Amino acid sequence: MISEELNELLNRAYRYSLSLTNNKDDAFDLVQDTYLKLCQKNKPLVISYFITSLRNKFIDNKRKEKTENNYLNIRLTESENPRFTPEPYLEILLLELKKRDREIIFLSIVEEYTAQEISDLMNIPRGTILSILARTKKKLKGKLEEKKKVI
Numbered sequence: 001m002i003s004e005e006l007n008e009l010l011n012r013a014y015r016y017s018l019s020l021t022n023n024k025d026d027a028f029d030l031v032q033d034t035y036l037k038l039c040q041k042n043k044p045l046v047i048s049y050f051i052t053s054l055r056n057k058f059i060d061n062k063r064k065e066k067t068e069n070n071y072l073n074i075r076l077t078e079s080e081n082p083r084f085t086p087e088p089y090l091e092i093l094l095l096e097l098k099k100r101d102r103e104i105i106f107l108s109i110v111e112e113y114t115a116q117e118i119s120d121l122m123n124i125p126r127g128t129i130l131s132i133l134a135r136t137k138k139k140l141k142g143k144l145e146e147k148k149k150v151i
Helices: 004-020 025-038 047-067 086-097 101-110 115-122 126-150
Strands: none
Touching: 004 047, 004 115, 025 047, 047 086, 047 115, 086 101, 086 126, 101 115, 101 126, 115 126
16 A cells, blocks of 8 residues: 555646646656656655656656657646646646746646745746746736636
8 A cells, every 4th residue: 555645745746747748648657757767766755856856757758759759749638636627718828838837837836836946946046937927827817817808
């Protein structure tokens, strides 16, 4: 039986992976590959290290795909996180964001990371993270209000 702490770690990693891949199967594979790699190397299973390793594995996979000329097909997926259930048009708006902006929004809102934690994880200055968060939230709010007027 899997411990509650490990289960929570894997669930959080899966949600983050899903925000990167936009595909349930790819997200699951990414978490599984990362977990296996960390276990084989006897690395610590703590969330910050796991998320960083997962993100690096994702980037490595994308680089490999580029060299093989297999480009990512973005697919709309339903969120697995019960705390985060966006309406359909919000999902579309999120997919329209740059991948970096979507990742920052996800880490901030869903995973509740601070700007400093996001900065450390993504290797981007804290001020830039704060600017991206403010600008992206304003952009999403504006587009949602436009959509409400149309509906």
